[in-house]
Amino acid sequence: MAAEGAGGRGGRAARYPPLSALVASAIAASSAVIVLAVVHSAYDDAVSRTRTLLGHNLEPTPWHPFPHAKGRPPARAALRCAPSIACLPPLSRPRPPPEPANASSSSSLSSRGNNNNKQCPAYFAAIHRDLAPWRGAGRGVTRALLDAARRRASMRVTITGGGRRLHVDLYYACVQSRALFTVWSLLQLMRRYPGRVPDVDLMFDCMDRPAINRTEHGGDAAPPPPPLFRYCTTRDHFDIPFPDWSFWGWPETNIEPWNREFKSIKSGARATRWADRVPTAYWKGNPDVASPLRVALLGCNDTALWRAEIMRQNWDDEAKSGYQHSRLSSQCTHRYKIYAEGFAWSVSLKYILSCGSMALLIEPRYQDFFSRGLEPRVNYWPVTEMGMCESIRDAVDWGNANPGEAERVGRRGQRLVQGLRMHAVYDYMLHLLTEYASLMDFRPVAPPSPDAHEACEASLLCLADDKQRRFLEASRAEPAADEPCVLPPPPAAA
Structure with a gap:
């Protein structure tokens, strides 16, 4: 609006510049577009031919899905x-x-x-x-x-x-x-x-x-x-x-290698006793990842009705602010933390369990290597996708009525990932x-x-x-001082 007002005060001449000026401006703009297109093409070609191992030729979003095989950029000389x-x-x-x-x-x-x-x-x-x-x-x-x-x-x-x-x-x-x-x-x-x-x-x-x-x-x-x-x-x-990969660090989201990150989260968890934690469920993440589950979860954002606080994470804003509001160690202030898969599998499960809060898992379909050690109502609490908000509310109400057992469920989940050093x-x-x-x-x-x-x-x-x-x-490793753990042989039927 301010720009429009400034232009209006110049009168008729300002609003209708000479034809020669318009032609010159058009030529200049066209030339600039052509130059930018050439530079952009050369840049894209250079990027696609180098440093591909890092994925630098993709948009900087943690959940960038490829729509199909033909959309995948080539590797070339990575x-x-x-x-x-x-x-x-x-x-x-x-x-x-x-x-x-x-x-x-x-x-x-x-x-x-x-x-x-x-x-x-x-x-x-x-x-x-x-x-x-x-x-x-x-x-x-x-x-x-x-x-x-x-x-x-x-x-x-x-x-x-x-x-x-x-x-x-x-x-x-x-x-x-x-x-x-x-x-x-x-x-x-x-x-x-x-x-x-x-x-x-x-x-x-x-x-x-x-x-x-x-x-x-x-x-x-x-x-x-x-x-x-x-x-x-x-x-x-x-x-x-x-x-x-995130066990060795996730620099794009400022998440440290796992040993450091777990230690930081656990230290943050100790800062708030269970009895002093907010007695509601908490989720913070990116719902804009082609995930109907996370979109539906936004509708549960009502602490009075559904006992849930749902926070939208904007990674672009976080990157600009130096990740001041996304430190995982500062997100252990609630008694209950929600895990919701995104476009597919989500890397966030181990960080949620690290808080020692009772983890509420919404019918996960995907399994990573360690999540096969999870047991419902032992080290996490199951939440149904159908009637999700009601299921979250019921889990929180049960936990608040049974705080000792709810805290033990959270601690057992934390111990599972503590063993995941x-x-x-x-x-x-x-x-x-x-x-x-x-x-x-x-x-x-x-x-x-x-x-x-x-x-x-x-x-x-x-x-x-x-x-x-x-x-x-x-995240460099050192030669092991001990032998690896003992893996029992496969069952005879296998």
């Missing part, structure tokens, strides 16, 4: 700086004696020289269930199955040389720095257990929705499905869940890859593709920006 950097082997110690044939399973790995005899957490047993489709006579992981998994994968990862060399062949750019931190996680596993990580060849996808549907590949008589690793699975899919994450990775390697019917070699590159810590740090590099360096 590890461009790697050839100029020597990929040194990880820290080493004397290698263990070679295993006898057919003895590379996790059960033999766990029992070998394990003096502490520490059993793995119960949810580790899901490794056997996840890999069951490839176990048994006439089955196994073949090259043909691996090739079939490629069309769903974002990258192929091979570990060779006795667990000392890692190659990556990228097929499309992952969201943000997911690929960067996922590759880093494997390098840190090799660093923690030098010479113990098996040689493997696997396909990995970095998106949030499983793709290997049981209805297409199920049945005992059917051939095994394509083996595809990702961050989650469901009861209706064969995708193999693997620890997600990085040593447990690495043990899970090691057992999963060792079991997977025992099912392969071929010897892994470095990918023959000219686009495949060897990755090492130096090459990834070269690609990272300052903030990513800080997170990567903060």
Whole structure:
């Protein structure tokens, strides 16, 4: 309005400039548009050809869905700086004696020289269930199955040389720095257990929705499905869940590596006693992720009627303000915290459980590797999607009528993720890859593709920006002083 008023005071001449001025302005504007288009095209082309491993050619939103395969940007030369950097082997110690044939399973790995005899957490047993489709006579992981998994994968990862060399062949750019931190996680596993990580060849996808549907590949008589690793699975899919990138940090949302972040959240939780916490349910997140569940959750934002406080998270505003209002350690002030899946699987579950509040889970469909350890009414409280607001209200009313038991449910959830320290994450990775390697019917070699590159810590740090590099360096592993936990063998029926 102010601009319009300023123009009006100039009279008729100001409102109707000479024709020559209009022509000159049009030519200048057209030239500027052409120049900007050329620069933008060149920039897009340059970005798509470099630093793709970090996902810099995507919009900076934590939940950017690809509508279909053709919309996925190409990977191209993502590890461009790697050839100029020597990929040194990880820290080493004397290698263990070679295993006898057919003895590379996790059960033999766990029992070998394990003096502490520490059993793995119960949810580790899901490794056997996840890999069951490839176990048994006439089955196994073949090259043909691996090739079939490629069309769903974002990258192929091979570990060779006795667990000392890692190659990556990228097929499309992952969201943000997911690929960067996922590759880093494997390098840190090799660093923690030098010479113990098996040689493997696997396909990995970095998106949030499983793709290997049981209805297409199920049945005992059917051939095994394509083996595809990702961050989650469901009861209706064969995708193999693997620890997600955020355990090593999520720089785009300012979430620190897991050991640091959990310690910070737990410290924040101690600041408010259970009795002093707000006796309502709390959720803060992004509802604008093509999630009908989260949109419906907005309708429960009434503390008097539904006992719930629902907060919209704007990540763009948070980034501009330095994440001052999104620190997870400051969000443990309510007795109840809600977990609602978004477009698909959500990374937020472990952070919600960390508060020690009673977690209210709204019928989660997706499972990550540790959530198989959750038990309803033991370490979380189930909420139904149908009649969601009423279900939240009933859970809060029950908890406030039974505060001692509600607090114990919250504490048990917190203990579950407290046991999920990085040593447990690495043990899970090691057992999963060792079991997977025992099912392969071929010897892994470095990918023959000219686009495949060897990755090492130096090459990834070269690609990272300052903030990513800080997170990567903060999440470096050290060689393990103890043996991995003991994974029981699979049930005889499996």
